[in-house]
Amino acid sequence: MSKGLPKRSEDYSLWYNELVKKADLAENSPVRGCMVIKPYGFSIWEKMQAEIDRMFKETGHSNAYFPIFIPKSYLSKEADHVEGFAKECAVVTHYRLKNDENGNGVVVDPEAKLEEELIVRPTSETVIWSTYKNWVQSYRDLPILVNQWANVVRWEMRTRLFLRTTEFLWQEGHTAHATKQEAIDESVQMMNIYAQFAEEFMALPVIRGIKSESERFAGAVETYCIEALMQDGKALQAGTSHFLGQNFAKAFDVKFANREGKQDFVWGTSWGVSTRLMGALIMAHSDDQGLVLPPKLAPIQVVIVPIYKGEDQLRAIGEKADEIIASLKAVGISVKFDDRDTYKPGFKFAEWELKGVPVRIAIGPKDMENNSVEIARRDTGVKETFSLADDLAAKVSGLMDEIQKSIYTKAKDFRIENTRPVDSYDEFKQVLEEDGGFISAHWDGTAETEEKIKNETKATIRCIPIGAEAEEGKCIYSGEPSKGRVLFAKAY
Numbered sequence: 001m002s003k004g005l006p007k008r009s010e011d012y013s014l015w016y017n018e019l020v021k022k023a024d025l026a027e028n029s030p031v032r033g034c035m036v037i038k039p040y041g042f043s044i045w046e047k048m049q050a051e052i053d054r055m056f057k058e059t060g061h062s063n064a065y066f067p068i069f070i071p072k073s074y075l076s077k078e079a080d081h082v083e084g085f086a087k088e089c090a091v092v093t094h095y096r097l098k099n100d101e102n103g104n105g106v107v108v109d110p111e112a113k114l115e116e117e118l119i120v121r122p123t124s125e126t127v128i129w130s131t132y133k134n135w136v137q138s139y140r141d142l143p144i145l146v147n148q149w150a151n152v153v154r155w156e157m158r159t160r161l162f163l164r165t166t167e168f169l170w171q172e173g174h175t176a177h178a179t180k181q182e183a184i185d186e187s188v189q190m191m192n193i194y195a196q197f198a199e200e201f202m203a204l205p206v207i208r209g210i211k212s213e214s215e216r217f218a219g220a221v222e223t224y225c226i227e228a229l230m231q232d233g234k235a236l237q238a239g240t241s242h243f244l245g246q247n248f249a250k251a252f253d254v255k256f257a258n259r260e261g262k263q264d265f266v267w268g269t270s271w272g273v274s275t276r277l278m279g280a281l282i283m284a285h286s287d288d289q290g291l292v293l294p295p296k297l298a299p300i301q302v303v304i305v306p307i308y309k310g311e312d313q314l315r316a317i318g319e320k321a322d323e324i325i326a327s328l329k330a331v332g333i334s335v336k337f338d339d340r341d342t343y344k345p346g347f348k349f350a351e352w353e354l355k356g357v358p359v360r361i362a363i364g365p366k367d368m369e370n371n372s373v374e375i376a377r378r379d380t381g382v383k384e385t386f387s388l389a390d391d392l393a394a395k396v397s398g399l400m401d402e403i404q405k406s407i408y409t410k411a412k413d414f415r416i417e418n419t420r421p422v423d424s425y426d427e428f429k430q431v432l433e434e435d436g437g438f439i440s441a442h443w444d445g446t447a448e449t450e451e452k453i454k455n456e457t458k459a460t461i462r463c464i465p466i467g468a469e470a471e472e473g474k475c476i477y478s479g480e481p482s483k484g485r486v487l488f489a490k491a492y
Contacts, residue, residue, distance in 0.1 A: 005354075007288050012232040013160075016283060020161045023291050023355050025278070033159045033166035040355065041278065043299035045169065048277060049149065051201050051296075052171065055193050061145040061173065066127050068150070069118040074126035077251040081125060084218020088154040090120040090166075120153040125219065125244070125270055128174045129252040136176060136266060138257045143186075144176040162279035163236075163492050170274035176266045178258060180245075183267035184222075187243040190271040191224035194239035202277065203294040203408035204228050204284050205415050206238055207438075207487060209463025214447050217270075221245035227462045227487065229415045230283040233436025235462045235489035238280050241271035279492070284411050291356025292379055294407050295400040302328060302335045302396060303352045307345045307364035314339065317363050320388075324361065324373070327393040333400065353378060358403050359396060379403050379410075421485065425476045428488070432459055438489050442482035444475035453477055453488070462487045 005022065006015045020026050025041030028034075037045065053063070069092065075082045096112035099105075121127075128146070135141060149171045156166050173190060177183040191208060198204040206226040216223040220242035228238045249255070249265040258264050285292040295301050304324060306317040318339060325335045336357075338348050345362070352360055362374040367385075373392070376383045377399065386395060418437030422428045431439055443449060443461065454460050464486045473482045 005288060005290065008231060015288070016279075017161065019282060019286060019290060025282075026161045028161070031166075033156050035161050035165050035167075037169075037275070040299065044281070044293070044297055045275060045278060047297045047299065048197075048201070049171075052193075052197055052273065053147075053149075055197060056147050056171075056173070059145075059189065059193065061147050061175075063148060064146045065148050065150065066124050066131065068121045070121055070124075070127045072117045072119055074130060075119055077126065078219050078248055080247070081219035081251075085122045085154075088122055088156070090122075090153045090155055092118040092120065121150070122152055122154050123270075123272075124148065124150070124152075124172055124174065125248055126252075129248040129254060129268070132176055132249075132266070133252050133254045136254055136256050139178045139259055142176055142178045142256060142266065143182060145173075145186075146175065147171055147173040160279075160492075162275055162282070164276075168275050170272050172270060172272040175269045176249075176254070177268070178256065178264075178266070180267050183245075183269050184243050187222065187224055187241045187269045187271065190241040190269070191226060191239070194241070194271075194273055195226045198226060198228065198238055198277075198280075199408065201294065201296045202281055202284075203296075203404055203411060204238065204280060205408065205412040207463060208466045209487065210466065211240075211463060212447075212450060212461045212486070214450055215461060217242045219244060219247050220270075221247065224466075225463050227438075227489075228280055228284060229418060229438060229489070230280070230492070231414065232283070233418060233490070235438065235487075235491040236276070236280050236283070237462070237491065238277060239271075239273040242269060244268035244270060285407055286356070290354030292407065293356035293358060295358045295404050298356065298358050299334065300336045300352075300355075300357050301333050301400060302359045302361060303348075303357045304335065304337045304361045304363065305345055305348045305352075306337075306339055307362055309365075313365055313368075314341075316368060320363060320368065324388075324392060328396060331393045331397050333393070333396060359399055375399070377403060379406055419487075422476065423473070428459075428476050429457060432457055432488075432490065436490065438462070438487045440485045441476045441488055442471075442473040442484070443486045444478045444480035444482055446478070446480075449475060449477050449480075457490075459488045459490050462489050462491060 096109040097106040098109040100107045211223040222243040224241045246265040308314045360376040421440040
């Protein structure tokens with residue numbers, strides 16, 4: 001199989017786009033800025049979704065669904081929120097089409113104009129908080145711990161598959177609480193759940209942090225985040241959790257009688273991850289041969305490729321493969337036997353390598369004679385001969401754990417090697433252009449300085465790391481006092 005992938009070192013952006021398409025993950029749709037997620041890509045997303053959903057339910061959350069259309073007046077109620085999303089909104093103005101009188105297809109019926117325009121959901125805080133007003137009267141009705149899996153639309157001019165599309169899939173959690181501390185604890189908990197998922201399932205090391213005021217979610221009091229580093233030295237925001245204070249409760253008049261019998265506004269949070277995680281998974285681990293998938297998220301964990309001549313050899317290998325498949329499935333490992341007779345083994349090897357299957361097992365006539373198989377790891381390319389007299393299921397199960405850990409360790413080592421402290425603006429610019437990665441530097445805490453650095457270098461403050469030690473210093477740009485370092489990077 002001719003993969004035709006560009007090298008990451010030569011054109012990382014082109015490598016990424018071609019890999020997404022050639023590995024059958026997604027493709028551009030007829031609608032500009034949108035994508036078609038193909039079955040193989042969607043099966044990875046489904047595994048992500050299943051694990052995240054399980055983690056949500058284990059912490060007491062339930063799924064619900066809210067309308068995709070939001071009355072325009074709702075977005076006007078929270079000033080910061082509408083300011084943050086106004087330029088990205090798709091607007092529905094009419095509800096009917098009619099045949100063109102001149103025979104040129106269909107046109108919008110001018111008599112079918114909506115009394116109030118509807119916004120195609122860019123995020124659901126407004127419609128959900130308008131609903132919560134009907135759900136909450138007393139502290140006994142709290143907390144509300146709701147999540148929804150949905151699609152959203154944010155009109156994008158420059159798009160890239162999975163990373164930034166006009167329509168994308170995500171989950172958005174929206175919770176309501178009786179106290180400020182409960183809401184803050186919820187926000188932190190959800191950030192930690194995202195971090196746990198990224199590290200344990202995606203094998204993606206992340207930095208937990210707080211966004212600067214300029215980078216906060218529109219309408220939030222505080223935004224917590226997880227930030228990851230991609231192989232090209234750019235950062236990617238992998239998930240966010242927002243403490244909303246009472247902002248949306250006040251905007252939609254969501255009050256409750258507290259334990260003292262007094263009326264108070266509800267405290268809120270919202271949090272979400274999206275199909276952008278697919279982009280992170282691809283860019284953090286994959287190589288010039290194709291995808292490298294962590295076993296916990298691989299739709300196919302083992303592929304068995306027969307090497308044979310004639311139907312008799314294929315039949316004998318197939319019987320042996322059936323035994324292997326049964327033993328692997330018994331320990332929860334997903335397996336595919338690629339017995340297609342339209343492709344040669346070399347083509348199949350390349351195809352499954354491209355698609356990132358963690359383990360490949362090859363069986364040929366000599367293997368049948370020796371009662372053995374050849375096992376190849378996708379992450380390292382290492383091959384070994386394994387006797388079927390031993391416990392193959394235990395061997396492969398152990399390999400799954402090894403590969404998962406190995407992929408994570410490689411990504412973490414890369415992040416450590418590409419996180420650099422700097423103490424001057426000249427050094428900052430030099431490291432940014434020559435090396436990239438995370439840059440740990442002092443900042444004076446002002447939006448003015450942050451904006452100037454962004455305009456001059458295209459680097460943004462990715463986060464203020466949680467748990468970082470306080471360190472007196474001077475801002476690399478202004479020279480003003482600083483109480484600690486923050487992480488800068490160029491980002492997707």
